[in-house]
Amino acid sequence: MKSVDPSPVARRLRPYVVSADAELLRQAEAMGYIVQHAFSASGEAWFEALRALDRLVFQSSAMVLPGWVFFDCALAPGFVVGLADDLRAPSSGDEAPSPSGPRPVSLAIAIPTADPEIQLVHSLGVAPHGTSEALKTTWDLLVELVAWSPKSGGVLATAGWGTQAEELYARHAPIALLAAYMPAHDQPMTATLGLGPRFSSVPPEAVARVLACDADGLRALQSELDAGASAWVLGALAPGSDGTPVRRIAVLAGPMEAR
């Protein structure tokens, strides 16, 4: 088991996790996480701070989690992990701890899927004053907690093309591209990605090419996927002149084997 050290991000940031899984919390606490049980009334301030952070991070993309969804579809079935500004921790010998307690500054949510080896990741974000390093550390924390599961084959993640989260995921290439364009999503230019050992094997017969992540390019690739093709993101390329994200991908005419 590896412990993620958030110390390069900021002096007072500490990892936290909120969940209804008592065993996960016990393990996390032993690793230095701030922990909060989702079913405990003692966490009222934490829960409110998390909802406020979610609003702050995702309001601009109109993807704030409704309050009941935060409980029914995140805290109760899975976990929320992130970094908290631990105001209680004195930064030097003569500074008094703040009574207000830790304040979350980043978050990511993981919930199980019906495939016992796969978890779904969403709502990965950091407060506007946060850094890309904090975002990356949050992702690392999530990966660490996912890896604690006895069966861990990887994660599914949804992300808009060109967002911070998608660019972070692309750094793990090769990753499976399960959907390139999702018309039933509020933001159709959203990808569903598969990361981890179940998804990272690109067959040698897959053909590499360049994908311009604009609506036309994504729709065309989605048509191929609908027809039974498989695709992987191999990495990011320099964006086009209009800022359109560009990805190097590999496409196979048939279905991928998710081992």
Add this chain to the structure above:
Amino acid sequence: MTILTLDARILSQAQPFIVSTRLNLPNADLAPLGVATRWVIDPLVSSNAEFFFQLQRLDRLTFGPEGMPMARWVFTNMAELPGFIYGFAIPVTELSTAERVVLEVPAGYRGPVSISMYIAVPTRAAGVWFGHNLASLNSLLPARDLKGLGTLTKVLGLAAFRAETAMGATQWKSKALHIHARLGPLRLLTAWTPAHSIPQSLTYSWPVSSETLRALKVGSPSPHKRPASNRWLAEGDEASMRALQAELERGAEAWLVARPEASPTGGTRLPLLVRAPAE
């Protein structure tokens, strides 16, 4: 298996669908309690988009604009990708013109039209599923007399998901508690829930067994023995909710043992069984 007239009437007019990714599908039962699933809908195939727009309409038509309808991205991330959506649909060619209008079916659509759905997501505990949406348009299709559609959808859905324990959250004042309490004694996991946007919510679980599901499916009482209550909770009594939550956090166990009922002093009260940790 005995299928009573009630279920036969529904099954003769509508057939089940399941929404599942290719990854999740091997873990579903496609013939729950012997009822074959007609349509398997993959959320990652873009040509299925209209079906998902319909599910969103189903959600809105069931709960109304005040019922917190789910945004499309919430459907994707909280239903289609992690778990399953199970429900009943009718081929559009078998709907009357009036029904197509009521169900807001777009012109030119040729696929199945959903009339009910149950959504649950798996939790970190194996076999435990958290249900968060049960929708039925029975009331909009009076000529079809689909009484029991919501219950049948939930029962077959839980069987299709291979759930061993079902969880849910609702408000103490919710009318839905009258339906949930049919499932048998509900074990209380929270009684005051600040992690929910409405703290006056309870979180409950109940063991799913094929006997329970079959009994519910044919409209019989749950086969679970119902213990006697030893405490009443008035539905608006926040102090008692908080006190019960404190007891639960100290290790007590509690169940909602039967449906809410009218209180002799006015309002509604809920029959509980509370066991202290030492008992």
